[in-house]
Amino acid sequence: MNATRQLDIVIMGREFRVACPADEEETLKQAVALLEAKMLEIRGGGKVVGIEKIAIMAALNLAHEYLHVQAGGFDIGAYQRKITAMNSAIDAVLQDQTALF
Template identity: 45%
Template sequence: MKQMEVTIMGQSYLLGCPEGGESTLKNAVSQVDREMSAIRDAGKVKARERIAVLAALNLAYQLAEGPATAAAAAVAAAPATETVPAELEALIRRLDEALGHDGQLL
């Protein structure tokens, strides 16, 4: 298995990648980076762990909606000035309550 260094939201990660999967991994990293950056740039969430959880939930929801919706979302980057929907606000509040003041997931 090959290792690739990638950057997500300015932080470097060393990831394992199967031979021939470099392009797929780069696309996945780009999608995660776009999603996390959009959440951070919206200004409502500061903790990297919370941003990661919200991004994961957004991406999982897009996948659950169906392949066409997920593919369309992967292509479009959310603008930084976009307002946060009420459902996302509620999710942020629930995450804040669950995580408390320490910002730790575990």
Template identity: 40%
Template sequence: MSIEAVEIVILGRPYKVSCPAGQQDALQAAAVQLTEKLSDLRQRSRVSSNEQLAIMAALNFCHELCLEKEKNHQYSETMDKRIKMLQQTIEAALVEHGRYGDSGEESESSNV
């Protein structure tokens, strides 16, 4: 996979960053999202230091990421439970069907 240097702009400042080929649009979208987040934080918090803004934004993004990870974990656990219930239902149906098949065969062989 090739790496390319891409220029992004965050809060009006250009930055050159390395980016895997084909990911330039995603990187630009991330830069736009970060700029919006930083601008919003600057207005809401009245913080003028870019360093403080960056730390606050990073903290917010990490918090959002933790919440999403927890949601994914809960979803995964729910799906695991549903899959196990479905497997049990299928196994029970197969066992029941197997019994019906066995009893049907017995009655056929006793009629011969």
């Protein structure tokens, strides 16, 4: 039997306590990070004001992306943007590492 744990999470500066099966903790953390990133992206666009509206728009965007992929669609542009962002982050970290040697 898988025990359920209570976890404290933070999304856009607000704390929430959620129940989570112990073996799903890492997946929950990934979901929190994805939601946080999507909400910050929406807030950064400056067109949506208010945490509740931002949360609803983020939920709609994520649901749309999920349904698109589930239906067999594949948004290569979104994945390319994510890969580019990850490469930039890796390059920045590696640049800091070269100073150590």
